[in-house]
Amino acid sequence: MISLKSLHEMTPLEIHQLYKLRVDVFVAEQNCPFNEIDDQDAHPDTRHILACDGDTVVGCGRVFPTGTGSRFGRFVVHP
Template identity: 45%
Template sequence: MLTWQLLTFDQLSNNALYDLIKLRIDIFVVEQDCPYPELDNKDRLPGVNHLLGYEGDTLVACARLLPAGVSFDGVSIGRVAMAMSQRGSGLGHRLMAEALSQCERLWPGEAIEIGAQEHLQGFYGQHGFKTFSEVYLEDGIPHVDMRRVAR
């Protein structure tokens, strides 16, 4: 059974922090063969929340929810990741639905922006995001900026 936790940096236990960083590095650095500064000092900023999805005691999904002005002018979601073992299970859509719900609870009436890998535009489009930038390279990977207007 999948359970969700929404925690600030200070609320993360040592084990939760380790699992979060490991999952993100496993996906963004190792799987995508992309050495980049995973620890960017945004994780511990005031107002930043970490959404953690657990299957039992195992962290299988995560996303970082950021207030306006941290990554974009508006509220944003970043570091969206899920364990390889969960791919194709629909967990990605459940993760985004939960992230959007939490953003709407934390920052009602705000648009949400993301920097999405270009090949995931269709996925994020299913959650109401529309592309508003040209393709750009971030850490050698094509990205686009996308926005979901407030509902």
């Protein structure tokens, strides 16, 4: 199932799984350390794309506003 939610609409478990997946892939697997949790995640106009297998987040991305439109970022799929 694919859903589109703001951080405020997500359950605590979805938020945990979102951040865990991003850290597992970007920081641990790809050795690309950076501030994984940023203010853009909680911006009221940011939407998180969640790909779930049952109750488990297996992929995610986000769409957020910029000064000239919107930007896609932080797309990841469980290995």
